Amino acid sequence: MSMLSNFQSDPMAILARSKMRDLPEDFMIYAFEWLGDIINDRASCVLKMTGAVFREAKRGPRKGQKCMMVKGTERMVFLTPDEVNTLK
Secondary structure, three states: OOHHHHHOOOHHHHHHHHHOOOOOOOEEEEEEEEEOOOOOOHHHOEEEEEEEEEEEEOOOOOEOOEEEEOOOOOEEEEEOHHHHHOOO
16 A cells, blocks of 8 residues: 555645545545644644555566556645644
8 A cells, every 4th residue: 555545634735635526436535735824823723635646567576556646637726724623
């Protein structure tokens, strides 16, 4: 099991996927970052979550693992602090 598949069960990843439409089954969230001043002005921040479709590597040390991003499948979504707080 790869690190990417472990992250898919995270509540923030589930919320991000629910905000995106028409996702293929093998779409995976792989990155997130807070945009804005999270320490001093949390209300004005947003959480940017990025995902894409990954395919299995055909050769090399990660052969057979879903670690190769498919070009043109990357998508992102933004979550507000209020949306993130509802997950707690």
